[in-house]
Amino acid sequence: MLLGRVAGTLVSSRKDPSIEGIKLLIVRSLDADGEETGQSIVAMDAVGAGVDEVVLLAQGSSARQTEVTHNRPCDAVVMAIVDTWEVGGEERFHKHREGDGS
Amino acid sequence: MLLGRVAGTLVSSRKDPSIEGIKLLIVRSLDADGEETGQSIVAMDAVGAGVDEVVLLAQGSSARQTEVTHNRPCDAVVMAIVDTWEVGGEERFHKHREGDGS
Amino acid sequence: MLLGRVAGTLVSSRKDPSIEGIKLLIVRSLDADGEETGQSIVAMDAVGAGVDEVVLLAQGSSARQTEVTHNRPCDAVVMAIVDTWEVGGEERFHKHREGDGS
Amino acid sequence: MLLGRVAGTLVSSRKDPSIEGIKLLIVRSLDADGEETGQSIVAMDAVGAGVDEVVLLAQGSSARQTEVTHNRPCDAVVMAIVDTWEVGGEERFHKHREGDGS
Amino acid sequence: MLLGRVAGTLVSSRKDPSIEGIKLLIVRSLDADGEETGQSIVAMDAVGAGVDEVVLLAQGSSARQTEVTHNRPCDAVVMAIVDTWEVGGEERFHKHREGDGS
Numbered sequence: 001m002l003l004g005r006v007a008g009t010l011v012s013s014r015k016d017p018s019i020e021g022i023k024l025l026i027v028r029s030l031d032a033d034g035e036e037t038g039q040s041i042v043a044m045d046a047v048g049a050g051v052d053e054v055v056l057l058a059q060g061s062s063a064r065q066t067e068v069t070h071n072r073p074c075d076a077v078v079m080a081i082v083d084t085w086e087v088g089g090e091e092r093f094h095k096h097r098e099g100d101g102s
Numbered sequence: 103m104l105l106g107r108v109a110g111t112l113v114s115s116r117k118d119p120s121i122e123g124i125k126l127l128i129v130r131s132l133d134a135d136g137e138e139t140g141q142s143i144v145a146m147d148a149v150g151a152g153v154d155e156v157v158l159l160a161q162g163s164s165a166r167q168t169e170v171t172h173n174r175p176c177d178a179v180v181m182a183i184v185d186t187w188e189v190g191g192e193e194r195f196h197k198h199r200e201g202d203g204s
Numbered sequence: 205m206l207l208g209r210v211a212g213t214l215v216s217s218r219k220d221p222s223i224e225g226i227k228l229l230i231v232r233s234l235d236a237d238g239e240e241t242g243q244s245i246v247a248m249d250a251v252g253a254g255v256d257e258v259v260l261l262a263q264g265s266s267a268r269q270t271e272v273t274h275n276r277p278c279d280a281v282v283m284a285i286v287d288t289w290e291v292g293g294e295e296r297f298h299k300h301r302e303g304d305g306s
Numbered sequence: 307m308l309l310g311r312v313a314g315t316l317v318s319s320r321k322d323p324s325i326e327g328i329k330l331l332i333v334r335s336l337d338a339d340g341e342e343t344g345q346s347i348v349a350m351d352a353v354g355a356g357v358d359e360v361v362l363l364a365q366g367s368s369a370r371q372t373e374v375t376h377n378r379p380c381d382a383v384v385m386a387i388v389d390t391w392e393v394g395g396e397e398r399f400h401k402h403r404e405g406d407g408s
Numbered sequence: 409m410l411l412g413r414v415a416g417t418l419v420s421s422r423k424d425p426s427i428e429g430i431k432l433l434i435v436r437s438l439d440a441d442g443e444e445t446g447q448s449i450v451a452m453d454a455v456g457a458g459v460d461e462v463v464l465l466a467q468g469s470s471a472r473q474t475e476v477t478h479n480r481p482c483d484a485v486v487m488a489i490v491d492t493w494e495v496g497g498e499e500r501f502h503k504h505r506e507g508d509g510s
Binding site: 338366373386389390 | 417424434479481
């Protein structure tokens, strides 16, 4: 899965009927240190993620394995909001210490 | 999903019978700022997109999840025409302000 | 889908039984201007493409959606021979003007 | 499949119900010489891998072919812990000689 | 599909039960001239390939379409041993002229 930060939202009125009502997010990819990699992706939202939240994305056919995205033309889904992660025994990201949670 | 701008069309007369009648588009990939990344892709059209329109593409097996592309050898589909998107609270693209919509 | 030019053929006598009788092509990838990108791929042939022809390839699970490749370990298939494409209202490729068609 | 070294763990409390109870690992990709490539991936754990262990990952739809990940939005799974590998008749990695096994 | 040369083997004792008994190969990727690209991949073996043999790999879900890999967490399979290929009417690789076949 891919780490990312929700950067914005996208609106489309003319679209395949199968994606009616689905929220589309612009997500910036993050590396394991929490730094932006420079790449962005448009993803469907399965968990109610908000702008600036750090999230986990599933891609490919696996992006269709949530209730929201099942059988839709979806190749990327936000399926978790990240609380914290650590690398080498050291915390690299903590949602609340970022100031976006509390 | 991938952002792109429809750049042109492609014609093939000798092809797998399963893609008879499908419109093929040449699409230039865009980043989250609306700039071309330099990469292009050929995609099937599920929404009647025209040249210069900014669109959303699904790739991989997810590209077969529209009515138009179901069960076809399709790994990229234009499945939405983008009206607008914003990043960091700022509008990065608006269809009508581009002059191609009104 | 990917644009490519058929560059050659590949022969294998010891192989998985499921690919017996399938023609294997070496294809050089092309960009939207018809220039080689420097990347090559081995693809199964579903349309009888010949060396030097410009073709369209489907990749991934979508490569198994032709009659020839169904249920085979095939991640790339030549599924159309390209007649012409245009970008920005200008023809970038025309099969017959290349001298390989007439 | 991809070689990697488990670098850390990730915690999420708000997530798609389908991934409840699944352990999420941060894995650094390794090349055939056992050197880090600089890329990281988040993967689900199907074998009880610990931090610093060298592992094998399956990606894409194949990541859903373990009992742990079946039908989940999982595009990367740790499905083996590597004991040893050799390239050109020479051992490039041995778990116990690394000091992390015995 | 991808061209590669078998470079070595990998051993794992703690692994998902679904891959018990499967041979794992380290394969170096080759370009259409037979030169190494610098990338390596771990693949399951469906054809009994030996070290130094030049092989063809299928990736993604297509890697599960051989009898050996069916329903396993396999995203790359060696499914053919290459005898010869030619590009531009010129032979670029011939198994026996390499000295590894006769």
